[in-house]
Amino acid sequence: MTTRNGRTVRDLRRENRTAVLQRLYFDGPTSRFSLGPATGLSSGSVSNVVAELVAEGLVEEAGSVDSAGGRPRTLLRITPASGYMIGVDIGETRIRIELFDLTLTELARTERPLASSGPRTARYDVDLVVGHVREGIAEVLRTVDVPAERLLGVGVGVPGIVAGDAGDGAVVHGQTIGWDAVPFERLLRAAVELPEDVQYWIDNGAKTLGQAEMWFGAGRGARSAVVVLFGSGVGACVVTDPLGPGRAVEWGHLTVRVRGRRCRCGARG
Incomplete structure (x- = not known):
């Protein structure tokens, strides 16, 4: 069935579920009564959506208020153990891998240091980085004994610009680390032992930081x-929609001190 504006009943159902889950996710435990004004849904729609989510194990009761x-x-509230997520931050000195439940409570963490000396391109050798991520994901899952099948997705923050490719997924262009159109998602999928339906979300590290600050900071x-x-280096994320993706901004190669120290690009200052 299609409505006048072209949306199907399935589209409306998905939008209603999303609205309820967003409010529970970002606002914490909430009553059915409060979900109506917060989502713009009728009390009947809220009741139907909540009943579905409870039956599916995504939402549970969390006490009561007068x-x-x-x-x-x-x-x-969101049921914490109804799903798990992994976050990966590829930073300047280390790669951090963390495992979270569905409420973003950290369950396990591990870090893999990157070399502090030598060329940056060697420090960020693609095979080395992929190996660190593979080992780190296996370690955090093993630490909490979470089956890989329970994972909803893996989020990765990387230095550089990320572009989508129909065949390779996320492709990373990182001039400062020597990555030239690296098919990073394809390499991770080939190396990391996870089910094929686990999603990878790979984006610029400044954008992921900006999104996290808007949601929880x-x-x-x-x-x-x-x-x-x-x-x-200096990066920034410009966010104009609290629930939408931000836009990454990179600042670099600006002379701040005439005849200052040499930059990795070869220029001074």
Whole structure:
């Protein structure tokens, strides 16, 4: 069945489920009564969606709160163990791999140091990085004894620009680390022992930081923000939609001190 604006009943159902899950995910335990105004859905729609999500194990009851003159209202929350996610940060000095439950509670963490001396291109050797990620993912899953089949996805923050390719997935262009159109997603899928249906989300590290700040950090409640990342380089994420992806901005090769130290590009200052 298609509605007047071209959306199907399945589309509307998916949008309603998304609206409820977003509010429970970002706002914490909430009652059915409060979900109506927060999502713009009718009480009947909220009840139907919540019943589906509870039956599927994605949502559970989390106590109750007193209401004004009525009986206590039951609180709902995301079921933590209904799924798991892995986050990977490929940084300047180390690669960090973390395992989270569906509420983003950290369950396990491991780090793989990168060489502190020598050429940056050697430090970020593609095979070396892929190997570190493979070993780190296996370690965090083993630490908490989580089956790989329970993973919903793996998010990876990388230095450089990420482009999508129909055949190779995420392709990384990282001038500062010597990566020229590296088919990083394809390499990870070939090396990491995970089910084929586990999704990889690979993006610029500044963008992933900016999104995290908007969702859970200093940007919560703001409609737009600029999140700046200082390291051996300077990056930033410009966010204009709290729930949408940000835009990465890279600053570099600006002379800040005449005849200053030599940059990796060969210029001074």
